[in-house]
Amino acid sequence: xxxxxxxxxxxxxxxxxxxxxxxxxxxxxxxxxxxxxxxxxxxxxxxxxxxxxxxxxxxxxxxxxxxxxxxxxxxxxxxxxxxxxxxxxxxxxxxxxxxxxxxxxxxxxxxxxxxxxxxxxxxxxxxxxxxxxxxxxxxxxxxxxxxxxxxxxxxxxxxxxxxxxxxxxxxxxxxxxxxxxxxxxxxxxxxxxxxxxxxxxxxxxxxxxxxxxxxxxxxxxxxxxxxxxxxxxxxxxxxxxxxxxxxxxxxxxxxxxxxxxxxxxxxxxxxxxxxxxxxxxxxxxxxxxxxxxxxxxxxxxxxxxxxxxxxxxxxxxxxxxxxxxxxxxxxxxxxxxxxxxxxx
Numbered sequence: 466x467x468x469x470x471x472x473x474x475x476x477x478x479x480x481x482x483x484x485x486x487x488x489x490x491x492x493x494x495x496x497x498x499x500x501x502x503x504x505x506x507x508x509x510x511x512x513x514x515x516x517x518x519x520x521x522x523x524x525x526x527x528x529x530x531x532x533x534x535x536x537x538x539x540x541x542x543x544x545x546x547x548x549x550x551x552x553x554x555x556x557x558x559x560x561x562x563x564x565x566x567x568x569x570x571x572x573x574x575x576x577x578x579x580x581x582x583x584x585x586x587x588x589x590x591x592x593x594x595x596x597x598x599x600x601x602x603x604x605x606x607x608x609x610x611x612x613x614x615x616x617x618x619x620x621x622x623x624x625x626x627x628x629x630x631x632x633x634x635x636x637x638x639x640x641x642x643x644x645x646x647x648x649x650x651x652x653x654x655x656x657x658x659x660x661x662x663x664x665x666x667x668x669x670x671x672x673x674x675x676x677x678x679x680x681x682x683x684x685x686x687x688x689x690x691x692x693x694x695x696x697x698x699x700x701x702x703x704x705x706x707x708x709x710x711x712x713x714x715x716x717x718x719x720x721x722x723x724x725x726x727x728x729x730x731x732x733x734x735x736x737x738x739x740x741x742x743x744x745x746x747x748x749x750x751x752x753x754x755x756x757x758x759x760x761x762x763x764x765x766x767x768x769x770x771x772x773x774x775x776x777x778x779x780x781x782x783x784x785x786x787x788x789x790x791x792x793x794x795x796x797x798x799x800x801x802x803x804x805x806x807x808x809x
Contacts, residue, residue, distance in 0.1 A: 489691040496685030497711045500537035503677025504715060507536055510671025517664050535742045537712040540682030542747050545689075545704070546755025553689055555604070555759045556704025558748050559767045561713045562597065562740045563705075566774045567800035569713065569720045573732040574793025576724040581733050581782040590779050592624065593737045596744045597775040601768035604759035614752025621745035685711065701760050702807060705767055713739075733782070740775070770803065 538561050545553035573579060581590075603613055685708065693703045710717075716739045720732040759768075777799075781792045 489688055489695050491688070492684040493688030493692060493707070493711075496681045496683070496688055497537075497714065499677045499681025500540065500685060500712065501681075501714055503674045503679075503681055504536045506674030507671050507678060508674070510667040510669070510674055513667035514664060514671060517667065535739060535747060536678050537682070537715065538743055539747045539750060540678050541685055541708060541712050542751045543754050544679075544682040544686045546751045546757055548686055548690070549757075550686065550690060550700050550704075551757040552699060552701030552760045552763070553686060553704035553708055554751055554755070554757070555609070555748070555763050556701045556767070557708045557712060558743050558751070559763055559771050560705035560709025561716075562743050562771050563767070563774055563803060564710050564713050564800065565716055565736045565739050565743075566778045567796045567803065568710070569717050570733065570736045570778060570788065571793045571796030571800065572717070573720045573724040573736075574788045575790050575797065576721065577727050577732075578790060578793075579724075579733045579782075579788040580730050581786045581788065582730055583786060585730070585734055585737065586779070586782050586786065589734065589737045589741070590782055593740045594772070594775045594779050596620070596741060597772045600744045600748060601764075601772050604764040604768045608756065608758045609748070609752040610756040611753050614749045614754075614756070617745045617749030618753065621742070621749065624741070624745070698808075699762070701762050705763070705807060706804060733788070736778075767807075774799065 538557055542554040542557050545551070545557065570579070600617075603609065607613060689703045689708050690700060692698075692707065693700045716735060720735050723732040723735065774796075778788075778796075781788045781796075
């Protein structure tokens with residue numbers, strides 16, 4: 466009789482374990498897949514529609530492609546903010562920026578040393594460092610309300626306008642343009658010009674991508690919350706690590722492909738451009754739609770770390786306008802150390 470109860474207990478425990486796994490990992494992984502697939506469809510449809518209307522390739526690259534490749538982070542942070550999980554919302558933004566620099570730039574440099582254009586260093590990398598520092602100050606000093614969010618979005622719009630005005634007709638579109646070039650390395654069909662005969666088809670593709678992205682963001686947030694509860698870990702830690710790396714997968718893939726093709730300058734621009742979009746575009750939009758306080762753990766530790774690694778990247782890039790394999794190893798090691806300090 467005791468053996469029977471023991472067997473029933475084992476079966477019951479196993480069933481609970483399977484249920485927890487389904488509740489946690491299926492939404493998490495499914496959400497990531499939907500985010501990546503939906504983001505690709507959204508970018509493809511939007512770019513083709515814009516080309517059909519007659520918008521210039523430079524404007525398309527700086528706006529539609531830039532926002533499209535950052536859509537996983539955007540939707541996830543907004544969904545988390547609306548669900549009352551600011552740790553995931555802002556952990557995703559700050560954690561993605563840290564991962565972009567330490568993990569993605571580090572891995573790219575290990576594959577192929579990154580050659581940095583002087584213009585990208587003087588303008589875009591300095592802007593990345595400045596907006597990281599500005600966000601860190603805002604996170605520590607004031608709640609991320611709608612006024613702060615509007616300010617971040619206005620700065621992004623002004624920066625994009627400045628880049629378009631400065632680079633129109635130039636060969637180098639800067640970091641934001643490199644972000645779109647990196648995507649074109651993975652999917653040549655997104656490299657303008659791309660002939661599109663009918664406007665309805667790309668619009669439908671973009672709408673389908675948008676639906677997938679929204680659904681994926683909802684699943685990812687639900688899975689992340691369940692994971693945090695299941696492991697007894699704070700939502701902030703989950704947002705800074707698993708969610709941040711997961712939503713940065715498009716940047717990781719595009720940067721690695723660019724590095725494999727010996728286009729290290731594009732990999733650098735992709736990282737810098739993504740970080741600018743993450744803070745100004747995603748942070749600003751999240752604050753506009755779902756105002757909240759940045760968790761004290763992020764404001765007190767992770768945001769300063771983001772500023773520090775941004776400064777480190779700028780210093781590495783400034784030494785000979787090159788990030789070699791040695792610096793890449795330092796960056797990747799730094800990310801491992803960051804995860805070790807972060808995870809309980």
